[in-house]
Amino acid sequence: MDLLAEYHLWIMIAVLVGLILLPQEKRKKKSVLTLIVVLGFSIGYELIMSEPVTEMPDRVSHYFGQEGASHTENQHYYNRPEDRIEKRYGTPANLDK
Known part of the structure; x- marks a missing residue:
């Protein structure tokens, strides 16, 4: 089993070359x-x-499991969702509803 794990990349390359060298009608499947x-x-x-x-x-x-940048880490680019909604719609955002 160690031999298989050690040479798995070469085995995959050999299988890929074998598949590429198949006759044209079988390769189209x-x-x-x-x-x-x-x-x-x-x-x-x-x-x-x-x-x-x-x-x-x-x-x-x-x-994807990492947390995003917080307001203090990225002050120039981070916009709080409430501020974005207020800027876009002109009314204070109430996200609790």
Whole structure:
């Protein structure tokens, strides 16, 4: 099992090349095209990011789980929602309703 984990990138590249070398009529199937695109994306991600593609969901979850900038951290660009509503509609915002 360690051998498979160690050479998984090379195995994916070999499968991708094998799929590309299939005869034209078999390559036009949607399932084969989907597999080629997914394998290509996975190989590209692993080569660019230098980490397994299985780490991507954790990275995305961490990115979207961060808190946004607070008013004190970003004074020049942060607008409170109440201020935006009041500026747009000209009436004091009452967001509790």
